[in-house]
Amino acid sequence: MAAHESRSVEAGLSAECGLARTPGYEDLHGDCRQLADVSMPGAAAVLLLPRCRCACHHARPAPERVS
Ligand SMILES: [Zn+2]
Ligand SMILES: [Zn+2]
Numbered sequence: 171m172a173a174h175e176s177r178s179v180e181a182g183l184s185a186e187c188g189l190a191r192t193p194g195y196e197d198l199h200g201d202c203r204q205l206a207d208v209s210m211p212g213a214a215a216v217l218l219l220p221r222c223r224c225a226c227h228h229a230r231p232a233p234e235r236v237s
Pocket of ligand 1: 184186227
């Protein structure tokens with residue numbers, strides 16, 4: 171009995187990105203609302219809180235080393 175075989179959503183991942191890790195569902199990465207816009211009353215700024223720790227949101231250009 172392998173009860174702990176499948177983990178539905180990895181910790182830190184949103185439901186969309188968790189599902190997007192399934193082959194064939196990669197499109198759901200774009201559906202993830204990883205940022206929650208929290209508008210603070212009285213403040214003009216809108217804070218964007220990172221909600222999802224999926225790597226797809228941290229796709230930053232790798233520093234190319236010109237050797
Ligand atoms: Zn995400
Ligand atoms: Zn993702």
